[in-house]
Amino acid sequence: MTTLGAVAVTTATFLGMEFVAWFMHRFVLHGPLWFLHRSHHVRHPHRFERNDFFFLFYGSLSMLLIVFGSESHDFRFWMGVGIASYGTLYFFVHDVLIHGRLRFWRKSRNTYLRALNMAHKMHHKTTGRDGSEEFGLLWVSPRYFQLALRRPAPTRVLKSKAVD
Template identity: 55%
Template sequence: MWGNIAIVIITFCGMEVVAWFTHKYIMHGFLWFLHRSHHTRHPYPFERNDLFFVYYGILSTIFVIYGSPNYDYRFWIGIGIGLYGLVYFLIHDVFIHRRLRLFGKAQNTYLKALDIAHKVHHKTTDKEGGESFGMLWVNSRFYKLAKKRVKQN
């Protein structure tokens, strides 16, 4: 049981590294034509960028299906990828971009830092020159800004 929990945790944490790398070098690289939709304002409920979410959802599902007969390591890797996807959706799409209006403005320093870092990332509407490509790990300078803003409110 502990080994399975460790696989889920390691996979979840590893997905942050995968997300950062994919975002910086693939989404802002040769697949910019899909990710560009995320850096522009539009009236549509979906964007081409959502295909990345679909890809990871399929990947997670494949691991779960092939690992299900014996609940081997593949099952738990799929669960870790799926949990990361769920957290990513809640943080990125629901909390930061407000695609679903479920949460109000954050007064938590960590959540505020995430929001600030993501807004800094979106200041650039081009493929080049962006910063802050991760989702759950936040540079310490954004914590400092967030602490100031939380204290002001």
């Protein structure tokens, strides 16, 4: 496969994963697999939740595509790379930035990231299976951009050492 073809397949797969994630979240996780996804919508004292098992499905799919396409670096390999890339970004945006599961990134002054965070918080406003909105990860409704632009960005206060 040519370099251009590899980039095209990886990019198309990455972008397609946003639709797959939205569809699965809306119709499967808030549908027949709610019994697993529910753990993500309620407060709990545990570090992990049943919802975390979903990464096994996408991780396994990505791994299988990479393994079976690695000998010839055909489209399967690059599809696996696209899914893995989306999964990596999903982890950092969703688990690290939005939910703070790793505490190294607290607040952002970036309008897009603030709008994304607002949309996700709106999704979690409902703790039940029904009534949620904003099921995607990277695509944000324009109304949240407007809100992010109207609300001031968080200020950063640098702690300075006391001068004697």
